[in-house]
Amino acid sequence: MRAVYRVAEVRSAEERLMRELPPGTLMQRAAFGLARRCALTLSPVYGSRVLLLVGSGNNGGDTLYAGALLARRGAVVNAVLVGSKVHLEGLTAFRSAGGLVVQEVPEQADLVVDGLVGIGASGPLGAAAASLIQQLPEAPVIAVDVPSGVEVDTGDVPGAALRADVTVAFGCLKPAHVIGAAVPYAGQVELVDIGLEPYLAGGPALMVADAPDIAGWWPKPGPESDKYSRGVVGLATGSDAYPGAALLSVSGAVAGPAGLIRYAGSAYPLVAERFPSSVVTLRVADALRVQAWVCGCGLGTGMEAQAELRSVLASPVPVIIDADAITMLVDGTMSHALRGRDAPTILTPHDREYTRLAGETPGPDRVAAALKLAAWTKSVVVLKGHRTVVAAPNGEAWVNPTGSPALATGGTGDVLAGLMGSLLAAGVPPVRAAVMATYVHGQAGREAARQGPVTAVEVAAALRPVIADIQHA
């Protein structure tokens, strides 16, 4: 897993570290890592043409020192300086290595290095920088620390920004590398160790899970396991109007680790036919014991649906509130029932559902938005999107790295809710269940998209091979 830190934390860690090092050491480490990555793209360095975009701060300084290293290895390195000042020592080193400062953007380059702004950026890119990035030659772009033009702490892109193929991140990941509209601007993010990690004392803003985490956390049945000890998941989903939602949620649940599925709802004949291993009833009240409930996918919002949601909220087990059940929570009595629960609850809103529930849009800071709703509802919030955020009332937040635009299609959320419910029923703690389900679901979306256009049925079908791949990697 990877930890992601906000600018304030990075800055104070850098200050602490710099106090223990000779002046300039940290920038030299950063520049060396950057130059090495540039060399990899250029290979060979000798005779290649490199264009540096140099802003007025330390980000520009890193870039000039890296340019000097490349120039010493025989690259033709030109620098365009933007802003009222420049990192003077960096510029001296660059010039004495044979680097050239140019006024006009060259027509050709083998590599563009974006050192306009790093973590010191504030607001949208200034006019000179914004105009410069429109004039660049066709070439791979390596961004220094963060792509220029993004809000580092939120991943928002408030104006013009430069799209990088690779971002060389110094010391640690920052939110713009993993969340928001900034993610495609960052391209492939590669970390350069500058010795910062032991000094990051204030705790991460976010965590990102990886495949070995998911494999390690996945519940595995042992010789003593039986269907009940593996967990029983209940699904109160689907309706006469949306029977497909019942099938999709159950198809997500059957890919998970639970030992038994109980379905409660009007689609029960269909579910029994398609999933003969499930146990079906018409109502939540008639279902026997479960270890977790999934409620809401295609459930509707009428009187019957409300009664089912009330039954689920009253149960003493972990609950996932999805889709129509989120809409029903807007009713004050329901949200009261939610806040009165002792057992864990997971809410899975997309942006419109978030807005209905919170009374405001998530806005550009999706992590802050998810954390706010989590604190207010005392629930784990899964704020769905291109990079889904999982946030807990205690301030813990995760971002899912496997999202795919392929998942932006009807019914994929039902599959996700079913899988998450199965993990919860198997005893996985709520935040982890949400992180695991979104990771696997995102990967399944990507796999399904390899075969062409994707529906939720293909995503559900891809879950099992994806889980097997992760476990056996």
Ligand SMILES: NC(=O)C1=CN([C@@H]2O[C@H](COP(=O)(O)OP(=O)(O)OC[C@H]3O[C@@H](n4cnc5c(N)ncnc54)[C@H](O)[C@@H]3O)[C@@H](O)[C@H]2O)[C@@H](O)CC1
């Ligand atoms: N602090 C440290 O110890 C280290 C910092 N490093 C580098 O330093 C960077 C941070 O440096 P700085 O704090 O000097 O800040 P930056 O270089 O990121 O940006 C600050 C400069 O950019 C200008 N600027 C701010 N917002 C702008 C906008 N929207 N459009 C155009 N120009 C804008 C400001 O006038 C200022 O001169 C990091 O991202 C990293 O690249 C690395 O050298 C590693 C060590």
